[in-house]
Amino acid sequence: MKIAVMGTGAVGRTLAGGLAELGHEVTVGTRNPETTAARTGEGSFTEWAEANPAVGLASFADAAAGAELVLNATSGAISIDALGQAGAPNLAGKVLLDVSNPLDFSQGMPPALAIVNTDSLGERIQRAFPDARVVKSLNTMNAEIMTDPRRLADGDHSVFVSGDDADAKQTVRGLLEQMGHTDVIDLGGIETARGAEMILPLWLRLYGSLGHLEFNFKIVR
Amino acid sequence: MKIAVMGTGAVGRTLAGGLAELGHEVTVGTRNPETTAARTGEGSFTEWAEANPAVGLASFADAAAGAELVLNATSGAISIDALGQAGAPNLAGKVLLDVSNPLDFSQGMPPALAIVNTDSLGERIQRAFPDARVVKSLNTMNAEIMTDPRRLADGDHSVFVSGDDADAKQTVRGLLEQMGHTDVIDLGGIETARGAEMILPLWLRLYGSLGHLEFNFKIVR
Numbered sequence: 001m002k003i004a005v006m007g008t009g010a011v012g013r014t015l016a017g018g019l020a021e022l023g024h025e026v027t028v029g030t031r032n033p034e035t036t037a038a039r040t041g042e043g044s045f046t047e048w049a050e051a052n053p054a055v056g057l058a059s060f061a062d063a064a065a066g067a068e069l070v071l072n073a074t075s076g077a078i079s080i081d082a083l084g085q086a087g088a089p090n091l092a093g094k095v096l097l098d099v100s101n102p103l104d105f106s107q108g109m110p111p112a113l114a115i116v117n118t119d120s121l122g123e124r125i126q127r128a129f130p131d132a133r134v135v136k137s138l139n140t141m142n143a144e145i146m147t148d149p150r151r152l153a154d155g156d157h158s159v160f161v162s163g164d165d166a167d168a169k170q171t172v173r174g175l176l177e178q179m180g181h182t183d184v185i186d187l188g189g190i191e192t193a194r195g196a197e198m199i200l201p202l203w204l205r206l207y208g209s210l211g212h213l214e215f216n217f218k219i220v221r
Numbered sequence: 222m223k224i225a226v227m228g229t230g231a232v233g234r235t236l237a238g239g240l241a242e243l244g245h246e247v248t249v250g251t252r253n254p255e256t257t258a259a260r261t262g263e264g265s266f267t268e269w270a271e272a273n274p275a276v277g278l279a280s281f282a283d284a285a286a287g288a289e290l291v292l293n294a295t296s297g298a299i300s301i302d303a304l305g306q307a308g309a310p311n312l313a314g315k316v317l318l319d320v321s322n323p324l325d326f327s328q329g330m331p332p333a334l335a336i337v338n339t340d341s342l343g344e345r346i347q348r349a350f351p352d353a354r355v356v357k358s359l360n361t362m363n364a365e366i367m368t369d370p371r372r373l374a375d376g377d378h379s380v381f382v383s384g385d386d387a388d389a390k391q392t393v394r395g396l397l398e399q400m401g402h403t404d405v406i407d408l409g410g411i412e413t414a415r416g417a418e419m420i421l422p423l424w425l426r427l428y429g430s431l432g433h434l435e436f437n438f439k440i441v442r
Contacts, residue, residue, distance in 0.1 A: 001384045044329055062281045086248045095418070100408075107314060107339060112338045112339050116337060116338050117333045117334055117337050117338065118328060118333050133359060152441060152442075153441045154333060155440040156441060157439075160423075180258055185427070185430060185431075186354075186430060187423075187426045187427070187429075187430050188426060188429060188430055192426045192430075194422050194426075195422040195423035195424075195425065195426040195427070197301060198419045198420070199419070199420055199423050199439050201338075201415050201416040202381075202416035202417060202420050203416075204407075204416065205408045205409060205413045205416040206406070206408070206416070206417075206440060208329060208406050208408075208409060209406060209407060209413075210440075212407075212442075214442060215440055215441060215442035216440075216442075217435055217438055217439070217440065217441070218378075218439040218440075218441045219427060219437075219438065219439075220373060220374045220378040220429075220436060220437050220438070221373075221431060221435060221436035221437075
């Protein structure tokens with residue numbers, strides 16, 4: 001599948017690399033590809049791209065235009081703006097897999113949520129781009145576990161999907177299962193993204209308490 | 222241990238019954254014991270009390286005064302008021318195990334949270350009763366699983382504790398382990414109750430999606 005991964009940060013890189021390894025044709029979308037490419041040295045996207053030659057780099061708009069599925073891995077605070085740059089016509093009709101979290105670092109650490117309780121970033125993206133088929137998923141775990149769930153307890157943990165479009169959720173479920181996720185729980189419509197996003201404050205405190213990122217939620221039932 | 226369970230609802234009854242079965246001396250606290258006792262018939266506390274003769278009934282204040290540990294199982298909306306009726310002097314120095322959730326039903330179903338994100342009910346109770354040693358726990362699962370975790374997957378799931386007093390958390394941990402909880406995760410100070418309370422929106426949507434209450438979170442790590 002042709003996939004545009006929006007965002008050049010750690011989450012975007014990990015997902016882009018993982019999806020390319022699974023045989024998908026992946027392009028990373030960024031605000032300004034020239035600026036991104038011009039940054040070199042340790043930790044740069046350029047360094048990462050050299051180690052991942054199968055993954056392309058393009059503007060948000062070009063990446064989205066050429067994709068069948070768009071994955072939002074930008075930081076929550078800029079997601080609506082980044083997707084706006086991708087352009088509503090380039091998102092229309094497509095599955096928009098949103099893995100972002102609306103973290104608010106303005107009050108110190110651990111971050112609070114900028115959108116919470118009676119709304120969610122997933123819903124806000126769906127409202128901003130009504131012709132996209134938004135599915136919230138994967139935002140409840142570390143990026144390494146998103147793409148390679150088997151690294152933790154042989155994959156014996158859960159991932160959630162929220163979205164109003166049943167076919168879009170089915171497409172995402174297929175992608176998740178291809179990655180190795182075995183327990184995909186459909187929470188319901190995009191409104192249920194509130195639940196998935198509001199687990200982040202617990203995730204952040206578990207990270208603080210456990211002292212590492214190698215954990216995930218399993219819904220025992 | 223002498224335990225006062227504040228609240229005559231389903232959660233209070235289940236916890237009171239379970240703790241009495243474990244050999245604790247349990248009194249249920251209510252606003253007006255005469256009014257509570259006067260209500261009879263199916264589903265009443267009186268009916269339940271007849272089946273659980275070891276459990277006493279008293280006013281919030283009398284129950285708290287005679288207890289070593291006070292357990293708040295009132296609904297979140299009235300918890301501060303109920304504990305105020307118990308009386309700050311009757312809570313001073315005692316472990317106050319808070320299992321309540323600040324659910325807000327005013328916006329329809331599923332409920333939102335009345336306190337969220339930059340505060341929590343656990344913290345609010347600690348601030349209102351600074352001499353009590355508040356520990357937030359057990360609020361992330363159904364009451365039946367709180368008291369009898371082994372009924373689900375032989376107890377292979379997690380429970381969280383948050384609180385500023387290490388000894389109080391140790392007392393609660395002992396009680397939880399006596400109930401059958403095997404994975405007690407200390408999240409940190411009472412501030413971390415935000416994480417435990419904010420999992421409720423996901424819990425509510427899982428309830429909607431799974432269609433039953435027999436589930437719990439396990440932190441796989």
